[in-house]
Amino acid sequence: MKIIDKKLFFLLLMLFPLFFASCEKDNENESVIINSVWSNTNGVESTQINSCFTTQWIRLEGSGFDGLKEIYCNNVKATFSPILNTSKYITFQVPSGVPIEREITDEAIKNTIRIVTTHGEYTYRDFKFKDKNKMPGINSVSYTLPKPGEKIYLDGLYLDATTEIYFPGPSGEVAATDYTIVNDKRIEVTVPAGVGSVSGAIRIVADGDIYYSPSYMFYTQGIFLKTFLETDVMVPSSTGVYTYANAKVYSDPVQIAALTGLTNNPDNIIAIPEVAKNIATTTSTSISSNFFKFYAYKGINKIIANSNGAITTASKLENLAIQFDLYMKTPWNSGVIAFKMNKNNSGKNAQYIYNVAPWTTTTPYTFTNGWRTITIKFSDFPSLALGTLGSYITTTTTGNFEAMIAFANVDMNADGHTPQALTNFQMYVANVRIVPTTTPN
The missing domain is CATH 2.60.40.10 (Immunoglobulins)
Structure with missing residues (x-):
């Protein structure tokens, strides 16, 4: 074995740190x-x-x-x-x-x-x-059964970053080219030609990413009250075929246009009251006029039978909503639309009642651009247990379970809004339906 010279060994020891330092420096x-x-x-x-x-x-x-x-x-x-x-x-x-x-x-x-x-x-x-916390998103659409050429609103958050808007169409998405970003919470968009026959979601591109509305645009397959003469849903009365109290159905497009003053209207509407009139305020939550009645569970069963599996008894209530279209000639600034799945309940916390009052004391609810869609999620009903649609139907078939849509000029929600007397009042309702509220991934 060759022995390394001691002097060479010590020289190598001295050079090693310089070598590693050189590597680190490199x-x-x-x-x-x-x-x-x-x-x-x-x-x-x-x-x-x-x-x-x-x-x-x-x-x-x-x-x-x-x-x-x-x-x-x-x-x-x-x-x-x-x-x-x-x-x-x-x-x-x-x-x-x-x-x-x-x-x-x-x-x-x-x-x-x-x-x-x-x-x-x-x-x-x-x-x-x-x-x-700053993601764009569409929370609601002002009118979900519009016709091409009509203007609707997309409401949500951080919408001012939107650069593209698409509607569901029969051959794929259709781009909307006429839109105005009102502010970061609202976009006004003209419905493009070639849409309306296929349901789905509105898609927007914002900040380079994709976001969707709920999938309830053009969801006509969910309608269970269209003519308001449906023998399988409306409630018969003792004096007539159906139960209306100071309400009237219109199906003639000329008559409907004369009532609303609008060019585009639903095919059928129900006017409440039958003739526009002055409505005083009241303190009673008992509703005796200005309503129509129907069987909600029969309407839901009708949808299940006709939805081709889109809505079933296994559908979760948390993913569903009730919608109807609404129009008033003047801004809505008093009273509520009482949506009762059980007309025998009253008050604000009953699990089958939702009192619609989107106006506030300082800000009336306006109908700019025409018809508006009212969306009531099943999760909006106070204290309603959210299960499946099948279990919900079972609970609504027991007893005298008639549903009702009515107007009452009273502070039904007990939230401090002071009712005001209404002059020459009339509202129009159309297309009562069940829709999905899920959004595409």
Whole structure:
């Protein structure tokens, strides 16, 4: 065995630190660059991404990360732990306060991740940060059975970022090209030609992402009261075929247009009261006039039989709503529409009653653009146990379970609104139906 000279051995020991220092120096001089960004959620396979939510953990891949000093997301400083980083990887959590794209005017910092090291910095661009508390969304549609050419409203949150709108059509989606962003909570849109025969959701593109309305647009298959003469749903009376109290059905389009003053109307409407009249305020919650009655459970069974499996006895009530179309010539500023699944209940907390009063003391409910759709989710009914539609039908067939839609000029909700006397009042109702409230993924 050859023995190394002692002097050579000590010389090598002295040179080793210089060698490693040289290697570290080479790493520090390596160009700083971010090549890609990856998701980094525990238990979930990592994928390359070009956007993420605030507070999400992400991983940067690149080179020259030694000597990392700072990380900025849209110019907001992020914290990091050195033990999670190497010269090629940086893992950190996006700060909660990162502004989203629409909140930034400075193009130099918009959609950027910037890292600063002891030997340089790098800015990664076109990476979008999203905030779950600031996501655009359509909460409701003003009229869900409109005709092409009519204007409707999409109401929701952060809608001012919308750049595209699509309606469901028979051969696929149809783009709406005529729309106005009223504010961040409302869009006015003209219904495009070629739609109305197929139900579905309205789709918008906002901030480059896709969002949907509930899937109840043009949901005609859910209608169980269309003519208000349905022998299988309406309640017979002792003196006539059906039970109306100071209400009248109209099916002649000329008569309907004369009543409403509108060009586009439903095929059939029921007017309440039969003739426009002055209505005084009252303190009684007992309804003796201005109503029509029907059997809700018969209407629901009718829908189940005709929906081709879209709505069944197994459908969850939390995913369903009742809708009807409404129009008044003047702004609605007093009284309620009492929607009673059981007419024998009264008050505001009964589980089968919902009192519709979208107006407030200072803000009347207006009918700009014509007909409006009233949506009552089953989850809106106070204290109603949310099960399946089948179990709900069972509960509504017991006893004298007649349903009712009525108008009463009283503070039925006991929420402090002062009723006002109404002059020459009349309202028009059309197309009572059950609809889905789910949104596409």
